[in-house]
Amino acid sequence: MMKRILFPFILMGLVSCSLPTRAPVTPSSWLVAPERMGEPLKPRSDLWLKVGTVSVAPPFDGKSLVYRISDQRYEKDFYNVYTTIPAEMIADAERQWLNKANIFSATVGQSNSFFPYYTVQATVNEFYGDYRVRPEAVVSMEFFLTAESGGAAKPMIGANRYTKRIPLKDNSPESLVLGQQQALAEIFKQYEEQLFKYAANLPKPIGY
Numbered sequence: 001m002m003k004r005i006l007f008p009f010i011l012m013g014l015v016s017c018s019l020p021t022r023a024p025v026t027p028s029s030w031l032v033a034p035e036r037m038g039e040p041l042k043p044r045s046d047l048w049l050k051v052g053t054v055s056v057a058p059p060f061d062g063k064s065l066v067y068r069i070s071d072q073r074y075e076k077d078f079y080n081v082y083t084t085i086p087a088e089m090i091a092d093a094e095r096q097w098l099n100k101a102n103i104f105s106a107t108v109g110q111s112n113s114f115f116p117y118y119t120v121q122a123t124v125n126e127f128y129g130d131y132r133v134r135p136e137a138v139v140s141m142e143f144f145l146t147a148e149s150g151g152a153a154k155p156m157i158g159a160n161r162y163t164k165r166i167p168l169k170d171n172s173p174e175s176l177v178l179g180q181q182q183a184l185a186e187i188f189k190q191y192e193e194q195l196f197k198y199a200a201n202l203p204k205p206i207g208y
Contacts, residue, residue: 027079034188036192040100047118054091056086119145124139135175139164139187141184160194
């Protein structure tokens, strides 16, 4: 009787020992970091520019890559994530890009303790892969350039919106990330050109 009771447990132990062990699935991390190439522009201001907050609209504000499957359906890929939240990732890329453009004396980030006279803030309205017809990376951004006035309200110098759709070679996460990086690079390039125009006629600080 005891043998009959023990036999199933022994068998289960042997089976469990023979099963292959599987490593836990860990998400793949991706970085979108467009880098400005080429010569810097001619400096237009000896003042500083601050890259303020970058807000990202939901559902694109989390770390997961986002896919658009139909007109009303978006999916998050929890196995493919950005190295940090898109707001921080894009703000850092924007600051580095504009710093290399050399339009202002320096371009500093949100956490910097200095108080530059000019501030550019951005809103990311779209940041996803569109797979409804053909795979495309979609990025849409708005930029708002303001100046300090000493009052409660900051004078608006300019507001600009850009949208880019980059065809992807396949449906892989890597293709989407590369497409988003290209889209951001094209947007930054266009805004750099606009910022250069703004910088030719910026309001000066009082007593400057």
